[in-house]
Amino acid sequence: MEECICQSCGMAMAALEHFGTNRDRSLNKDYCSYCYQNGEFTEESTSYSYLKPVNQVIDYIQTNLQEKVELTDLANIAHISHFHFHRIFKSVMNETVGEYIQRIRLERAAFKLQTTNLTLVQIAEQVGYQTQFALSKAFKKYFGIPPTSYRSMPTDLTTPVKRRECGISDIPCDIRKLDPFEVVYTQVISPYQYADAFTQAWDKLLGYVKKEGIPDENTGYFSFCRDVPSIISSPELQRFYVCISNSDHLKSTGSFGVQTIEGGVYAVFTVCGSYKQLPDAYTYIYRYWLFNSEYQIGDSMVFEKYLNSPDEVEEEKLITEVYIPVIKK
Structure with missing residues (x-):
């Protein structure tokens, strides 16, 4: 039997009893029995109780990277013993905390x-x-x-290109000053292994937040990556997250975390059309626009905002905003 990976928690499913169940009690090969039962996501997932503290620790590391990070402090943040914390972090992240x-x-x-x-x-x-x-x-x-x-060293970040070499025409851009805002997120499991990994993550996130009475017309839909571009981070180590604005102040639970998107000055690029254009859009931003503007990239997180979805409009009518933190050169 071919081993499958749960698209919610990343757990390997090597036997029939590991698979989740649909409303008609048939097996669901996308999600494990811990995450998905009778056609609904459970409140907690796998490593369940473990995903929440690991998310909290990662959030802390990301916002305090310039400080001295003590492993005992991280274990205390996770409310897990020092010994078990190391084991749990490695099992979830496939890397030791160090x-x-x-x-x-x-x-x-x-x-x-x-x-x-x-x-x-x-x-x-x-x-x-x-x-x-x-x-x-x-x-x-x-x-x-x-x-x-x-x-x-010449790379895709240091070698400028001409506009016609970007694979995409001129992208509208405006400079905006944003206040910090909070989002609820979940990780996209194995994005390079499964073509529908992002769709599965969105289904899971929206299934969770709808139980809490949101989203509504004021809800924003976003995604971000904690790592840097693939020319630096190995693809298998890059971790992507989908998220929505946390208007109801939800708390971290199971595989759902809470993250603050930093305020500051952002260059906002509006990309119209298929999501398949986004790699070319980033080429335009990093290798053309930044080289020809008065800005350089800042230290906050790059993220995307989706103004509509494939469920609402045709592919060519999709609108995505790409937010790049910037500072004057």
């Missing part, structure tokens, strides 16, 4: 090297290394070359 922190720090440093004019001292401070020498040593061990060589 490996995860180091990877995120070094990948963020790599992104800053190629998209900003910050000095190595400034970058080291922003990603949590005490000195530029400590960063340089760790960076060379991880990427195989020193930071200075990496900064000058």
Whole structure:
């Protein structure tokens, strides 16, 4: 029997009893029996009780990367014993907490090297290394070359292109100042392995929030990635999330987390048409627009907002806003 992966929690389903059930009691091969029963998602999922504390720890790491992160503090945030915390984090993330922190720090440093004019001292401070020498040593061990060589290396982030080479025509852009706002999110499981991974994640998220009386006409629909572009982060390590604005102040539970999208200045690009255009849109933004504007990318999270959905309009009428944090050069 071919092993399937639950699109809710990521658990392997190797036997029939592992599969969830539909309303007619037939087996559902997309979700496991813990996440999906009788055609509805359960309140908690797998590693269930474990997903919530791991989400809380990841949120903490992301917002405190420049600080010294103590493993005992993370275990306390998760309300799990130090010993079990390490085991649980590894089972959910497929990385130890130490490996995860180091990877995120070094990948963020790599992104800053190629998209900003910050000095190595400034970058080291922003990603949590005490000195530029400590960063340089760790960076060379991880990427195989020193930071200075990496900064000058031609990549999709450092090599500008002409507009006609972007694969997409001119994209409307305006600069907006945003206040911080809160979203409820769930992770997209195995986005590179399953073509409908994002659809499955949206179904799960909307099924959960509808139980709480939302969404409504004021609800915003978003997605974000905690990692940096695939030219730096390996695809299998990139983690994508779909989310909606948290107007009812829902709390973290099971595989559903709560994240604050940072306020600040964003360049907002309005992409009209199929989602298949988005890779070309990012090429336009990173390799054409940024090189020809008065801005460079800022330190907040890049995210997307969906103004309509494939259930409402034809593919060519879809509207997506891409939010890029920016600061003046």
